[in-house]
């Protein structure tokens with residue numbers, strides 16, 4: 815199915831949806847503009863949730879799967895956060911293993927690819943955002959109003 819078909823609930827200051835369990839992520843298929851190639855198990859959240867300062871994808875790469883080409887970016891750095899499975903990642907020809915808990919930042923120019931080398935799905939989140947645009951780090955952008963949290 816296409817992620818665009820997912821219901822999105824909105825409030826004045828939020829948009830939310832349900833992707834379902836990570837294990838079922840391969841129900842989603844996208845068509846990549848490059849080569850009109852179908853990719854199963856990849857969901858971009860940007861359009862769905864109206865993100866405008868970052869793109870986020872949630873990914874389930876099947877056993878034996880891999881990116882069929884190297885790529886870099888024009889302006890965006892990428893953060894890869896691996897949630898499960900085992901694989902290999904390469905940047906500019908340097909190859910290293912990835913597994914649950916591996917976190918990789920790749921600068922825009924880095925030529926990157928990854929593949930699943932394990933016997934289960936490789937799951938990961940990719941966040942991309944324009945390099946050198948973050949103005950407040952850590953919790954520096956947060957505001958805390960003088961009001962209690964109420965859950966009822």
Ligand code: ZN
Pocket residue numbers: 885886887892
């Ligand atoms: Zn990328």
